Amino acid sequence: MRALILGCAGPELTRAERQFFVETEPFGFILFQRNCENVEQLRRLTEDLRDCVGHNAPILIDQEGGRVQRLKPPLWRKAPPASLFGELYRKDPVRAEQAxxxxxxxxxxxxxACGIDVDCLPLLDVRQNDTHDAIGDRSFGYDVETVSRLGRAQAEGLAAGGVGPVMKHIPGHGRARVDSHFDLPRVDIAADILKEIDFAAFKALAGLPMAMTGHVVYEAIDPDNAATLSSTIIWDVIRTEIGFDGLLMTDDISMKALGDPLAVSSARSIEAGCDLVLHCNGNETEMREVAEAVPELSGEALRRAEATLSFMDRIRREAQPAPMDELLASYGELTGTAA
Incomplete structure (x- = not known):
């Protein structure tokens, strides 16, 4: 297995994509709206992706609700943004966690139902008054308790349904004042405040199996490198202060925040301590460039990857199916709204 998670261009694999994935053997795949037409098509696509690599590869998606939702109505439910649950938490914490x-x-x-088994949630970024809208209402709230408790409930709900959680954007994207899809956020807050607030939400959930980095510079800790490319952030903060020993993937390596050529950013992220490079846009030329710069999984990264695959096997076996109508009724009772 190569230390990669890759996307594909459309709703079905091209011959060239299929051959590339067979040769490259990425650890897993990620899907976007361009890949999602209906349940039957997605089941074929996810089966084809796994056939390419010859194992039950994790297939990821960003299905948060609100603005970030790859499976959209009318075929799929319109889920609410995280902030709705944060508002409910202020009134009734227990009810909010249940919801x-x-x-x-x-x-x-x-x-x-579509063959997708990993969701890039919970988002554990603690919101600030000047948080960029790229995060905005995707955050559960403005304090560590709200974010960590609701994040834990979300991770537990996903796992109970047979879907693996990925906490993001470690060690915290909530103070970013620009969108890392286009610019590099720089956070100039003191390290002790970051530790008390931003990092603490992740520390509370450090036992989760997977996490995704944030392309953010924390000037008090490493003023020269975004977290994704910083051995100081990865080892001193993520692995030591936060205590996360799970599988660490980059945020999308093709985002403009990092600036360097893709091969350079990919290699630097692995050298800094990331286990996997995530490339999302499905561009074949870019994927080949990234794949050439990224090694096969080995050492501690391989150990973490194997532990994650074991975790995925376990939650698939132990999944607790529940009729959709019962879940929808329960959701409506807890929130006072239609699901």
Whole structure:
């Protein structure tokens, strides 16, 4: 297995993509709206992707709700943004946790029906008054307790439905004032404040199996490198302060925040301590460039990858299917709204 998670261009694999994936053997794949037409088509696509690599490869998606939702109505439910649950938490914490858990079960049911088994959630970025809208209402709230408790409930709900969670954007994207899809955010807050607030939300959930980095510079810790490319952030903060020993993937390596050629950013992220490089846009030329710069999984990265595959096997076996109508009714009761 190569230390890669890759996308594909459309709703079905081309011959060239199929051959490339067979040769490259990425650890997993990620899907976007361009890949998603209906349940039957997605099941064929996910089966084809796994056939290319010869194992039950994790297939990821960003199905958050709100603005970030790859499976969209009318074929799929319109899920709410995380902020809705944060607002409910201020009124009734227990009810909010239950609602998040049920909402995550609903998402998991839709994903597993399509052959998708990893959702890039929970988002654990603690929101600030000047947080860029790229995060905005995707965050559960403005304090560590709200974010960590609702994030845990979300991860538990996904896993109960047979879907693996990926916490993001470690060690915290909530203070970014620009969109890392286009620019490099720089955070100039003192390290002790970052530790108390931003990093703490991730520390509370450090036992989760997977995490995704943020392309953010934390000037008090490493003023020269975004977290994705910083051995200081990865080892001193993510692995030591936060205590995360799971599988660490980059955010999309093709985002403009990193600036360098893709091969350079990919190699630097692995050298800094990331286990996997994530490339999302499905551009074959770019994927080949990234693949040439990324090694096969080995050492501690391979150990973490194998542990993640074991975790995925376990939650698939232990998944607790629930009828959609029951979940929808429960969600409606907890939130006072239609699901």
């Amino acid at each position: 998040v858990r049920v909402n995550a079960r609903l998402i998991a049911a839709e994903l597993t």
